[in-house]
Amino acid sequence: MDSPPGGFNFTESEMSFTPNIQAFCCHYTSQQSLAEGAESLKADGMPENVTLNRLVCGGKLKEITLLKAFEEGADAVFFVGCPVDACHNKKGSERAAKRVLAVQKSLQELGLGAERAEMFHCARGFHLEFVEAAQLMHKRISALGPAFDGGSK
Amino acid sequence: MIIAERKPVAEILAMVKDAKKILVLACRGCVSVCSAGGEREAEILASLIRIGLKKEGKEAQVSCDSLVRQCDKEFIDSIDQFKGTYDAIVSTACGVGVNFIANLRPQDTVYPALNTSFMGGSAEQGIWSEQCAGCGDCILHLTGGLCPVVRCAKSLMNGPCGGSVNGRCEIHADVECIWQAIHDRMIRIGQSEGLDRIAPIRDWSTTSHGGPRKIVREDLTI
Incomplete structure (x- = not known):
């Protein structure tokens, strides 16, 4: 089997695997993206298997919310918040990063792999980085495989 | 707590x-x-x-x-x-x-x-530090409210040990020498004469080394 672009060596099961990725983002990093609508986001390259969940602020992100996503079938989660030094609510983005870190530690402990949770910082409004974060996670988790069936050990 | x-x-x-x-x-x-x-x-x-x-x-x-x-x-x-x-x-x-x-x-x-x-308290958000050993024979009234039993790495009753440097413990450099802090505080609150007192050999029988401890308050028991 030929190796796909990007240097990943996919098995046959991985080739057919479409990861369930739950994205969480604050109101400010997501507002323009959501305003554009699903079709425009898709045109920008947003993977269709990435589900957006909007929070009012990164400060409202709870560890349990990310863990519940895994219970409900997610293969990965990530949060997109404001830049650390430019959070609309001062500390929300920093707090979100702490929650993501806690989940990463737990996933590592459970043998699922810390890389199934990630924190991204994006400037307010629409930026390609928002879509690129989703693409990066899609690529990463497609290579890792399902969380609960032959995934990262 | x-x-x-x-x-x-x-x-x-x-x-x-x-x-x-x-x-x-x-x-x-x-x-x-x-x-x-x-x-x-x-x-x-x-x-x-x-x-x-x-x-x-x-x-x-x-x-x-x-x-x-x-x-x-x-x-x-x-x-x-x-x-x-x-x-x-x-x-x-x-x-x-x-x-x-x-x-x-x-x-x-x-x-x-x-x-x-x-047993300790919140030093700052996300950080807790030990403050009390529950030794059963409190001497905080003699040490300016600072506990050498649990906050001195050697639990010295007559300190400092001589190994501290710039107010830091020689065993744990990230910990303050509590005896330095006791001396500084006793002087600050006007109780420096207390520093001349030599503590006798301590009776450790009130600590947990002799098995589980119990307090009976007959005024409260039914």
Whole structure:
């Protein structure tokens, strides 16, 4: 089997695997993206298997919310918040990063792999980085495989 | 308050490997304040157990609830409300709570979710430090309110030891020399004459080395 672009060596099961990725983002990093609508986001390259969940602020992100996503079938989660030094609510983005870190530690402990949770910082409004974060996670988790069936050990 | 931290999830999963109905039971006392075993942490732990079991391909019912405290008989009695919902309790209380459940619920299986660490306080958000050893013979009135029993690495009664440098402990450089702090404070509050006192050899029989301690208050017993 030929190796796909990007240097990943996919098995046959991985080739057919479409990861369930739950994205969480604050109101400010997501507002323009959501305003554009699903079709425009898709045109920008947003993977269709990435589900957006909007929070009012990164400060409202709870560890349990990310863990519940895994219970409900997610293969990965990530949060997109404001830049650390430019959070609309001062500390929300920093707090979100702490929650993501806690989940990463737990996933590592459970043998699922810390890389199934990630924190991204994006400037307010629409930026390609928002879509690129989703693409990066899609690529990463497609290579890792399902969380609960032959995934990262 | 009692300070604790959660055990590694793998250790907890190993405890409950044969359980089919697991109750993660939070305590709304000290461990809730130090963010180790309150309702929020118990909910997280229950989720981690479910995820861990899912990864191992096992199935179990994992529920989550809380008691006001787990160190009083009347609150332990309220476990009755969960009857039939568990065959193992994972307590996120301190060791006292786990012992109380084991004492008072002889038929129940109970496991500790936390490592009970020490008696201390919150130095700043997310950081706790030990402040009291519970030695049973308090001398804080002689040391300016600062405890050499637990805050001196050598538990010296006549300090400092001579090894501290610039007010830092020679054993733990990130810890202040409490005897330096005691001297500074006694002078500051006008009790420097107390520093001339030589403490006699201490009677350690009030500490925990002689087995479990008990206090009986006859004015309160019924």
